Amino acid sequence: MIDYRKATVPVWTLATGDVQVPALAGDGPMTAERLAELRGVLAALADQPIATLEAHPLPDGLDRGRGIPLDAASPLAQHLSQLITQSARGSSAAATATAAGEGLYRMVVPAKVAAQFAQGVVRPMATKGMAGGIRGPLVNSVTGRIVAGATFQPVGTAAAAGAVGGAGATAGVAVGGSVALTVAAPLVLMAVAVGVSASADHKRQKAVEHITELLEQLHDEKLDDERSELNGCRDAIDKATAVLLDHGRPGVSLGLDSAVHAINTALGAADDRLAKWRSALDKLPDGKAVEIATLTKAFPGVDEDGGTFRAHLELAALAIALKRRVVVLQAVEHAQSDPGNPFENFTRALKSAQRRLDELESGIAGVLQRLSALELARPQGLRPVFTNVEVDRLMRAANRIHRLADGVTADGPTPDVAIEIARDRDGSVVVFPALAA
Incomplete structure (x- = not known):
């Protein structure tokens, strides 16, 4: 569904608990490969599940019938709106990407975490002519064609998407070169739940x-x-x-x-x-x-x-x-x-x-x-x-x-799992079926 021809894509790093990890991302843009490596390292280092959230333009002719709609008052939509609003205050990349009020948000949960809930639900899509191969992250899921790689700009500003208990929580850079990630347990929970459903x-x-x-x-x-x-x-x-x-x-x-x-x-x-x-x-x-x-x-x-x-x-x-x-x-x-x-x-x-x-x-x-x-x-x-x-x-x-x-898909390593969320100008969202990232 995502078209990666967009030059720069803002990306948030979300945690489901109050954790600190070494500062690995930096402030500069990253490639898709680097982002995938970062997810894996963060999942290994953090004692709480880690996810990333990308903001893409809303594609034309999007088939919303495949997803589950939630209105703007739903917890998932509210947590997403809160994250967008607070991030835009301190990040020009986030402000530019979210200014229209609508967009397609792609949450990716690393394989280590995905294995806890996605086995039997999400499987990698096999590639033709390549035994055991799976589609990489730079494939347009509509056309099936490989498209140009995007650059991912980390949103480094402190942002609150709801703490573990549901109340607002801030996150930012801590001393000693470590990073306290955005605490967004309700947002990740709801996105995963609706995507798997x-x-x-x-x-x-x-x-x-x-x-x-x-x-x-x-x-x-x-x-x-x-x-x-x-x-x-x-x-x-x-x-x-x-x-x-x-x-x-x-x-x-x-x-x-x-x-x-x-x-x-x-x-x-x-x-x-x-x-x-x-x-x-x-x-x-x-x-x-x-x-x-x-x-x-x-x-x-x-x-x-x-x-x-x-x-x-x-x-x-x-x-x-x-x-x-x-x-x-x-x-x-x-x-x-x-x-x-x-x-x-x-x-x-x-x-x-x-x-x-x-x-x-x-x-x-x-x-x-x-x-x-x-x-x-x-x-x-x-x-x-x-x-x-x-x-x-x-x-x-x-x-x-x-x-x-x-x-029949042979059992193998659980892939990273992606949940795509279409957000409209009124704040309502449609969550699409979880898929292998």
């Missing part, structure tokens, strides 16, 4: 689209009921998200308890199906080709573009995406119940609650990889020769099965 909802949308297409072919009322019950949870989750992000407390009237029950039931069904799939694969003879008929008994429709097996995969993906949004809500609520250390409580709650989801997602990925590696045998029969139709069916089935692992 938007990312999970984006996955939900894709899963619903795939399931709907599959069920139109299958005409399976039972699976259709599963889909409808899961998708019906969205309203309660959306309302709870809005209430929590306005520092409220969701009540029983929102229906979140019923939604969580439906999601947990679907996750239980996904666990059962995963166990059956693993068992069926374990029963296959090692090193021998497998007939399609044998495979389709355990994985109905695996040799087709649609099929029950693929619908089960999408239902599991839908349940996981919805649960990840609920987990974020629970983590935010837990963090806000103890204003003294919201980010620590947030990451702790996320990490413990999403472990089961990561295991389920990883287990399904393992099944798909094992299936895609199978060798298919030609059907056994009395005839020594097969018709062209039978040969074509075998070839198509083999191709479909071997492509099952195409969408």
Whole structure:
């Protein structure tokens, strides 16, 4: 989304606690590579999570439908406005970049911190033609093209974006060559929470689209009921998200308890199906080709573009995406119940609650990889020769099965995570799905 052709980009360094680190950035402009190195060093040196925030011009034709909107009175919008206002008083770079009142703000959380909350939600985008490669920070996410590098100007003025407890706090240069970073725990917490929630909802949308297409072919009322019950949870989750992000407390009237029950039931069904799939694969003879008929008994429709097996995969993906949004809500609520250390409580709650989801997602990925590696045998029969139709069916089935692992992302190091926030002149914001930086 960001176009890096702009010559100079102001950048803030934010901390979620009152910490001091060696003065590493200096006052001069930095390259994107230098900024990435700085984030890594600060994350290693500081005992509190560190993030950076960049201010870019608002792109034309921005698709706001992918994000979660928050009005100007929301805590995230207020903390961002406070940071902008106070920074502009002492930094010409910040004042120039924020003078229009609107812009696209990009918060990047280092991999060390991101690993605490983004595993299974944000993965690096693989590059074509380069095994294990990921897209670097200077790629326009709309065109996919590499663009010219920008220079990043540190905002060195003291700025307050809300202290750990939510009250204003100042930060500035301390004696002895160390720097007290801007304390902005609520801003970082809210940006991460909404970005991760938007990312999970984006996955939900894709899963619903795939399931709907599959069920139109299958005409399976039972699976259709599963889909409808899961998708019906969205309203309660959306309302709870809005209430929590306005520092409220969701009540029983929102229906979140019923939604969580439906999601947990679907996750239980996904666990059962995963166990059956693993068992069926374990029963296959090692090193021998497998007939399609044998495979389709355990994985109905695996040799087709649609099929029950693929619908089960999408239902599991839908349940996981919805649960990840609920987990974020629970983590935010837990963090806000103890204003003294919201980010620590947030990451702790996320990490413990999403472990089961990561295991389920990883287990399904393992099944798909094992299936895609199978060798298919030609059907056994009395005839020594097969018709062209039978040969074509075998070839198509083999191709479909071997492509099952195409969408599987191998687990690897968690990348830096970027959350992009569009801010309008009235102070309202739209937070887009978190992505790999």
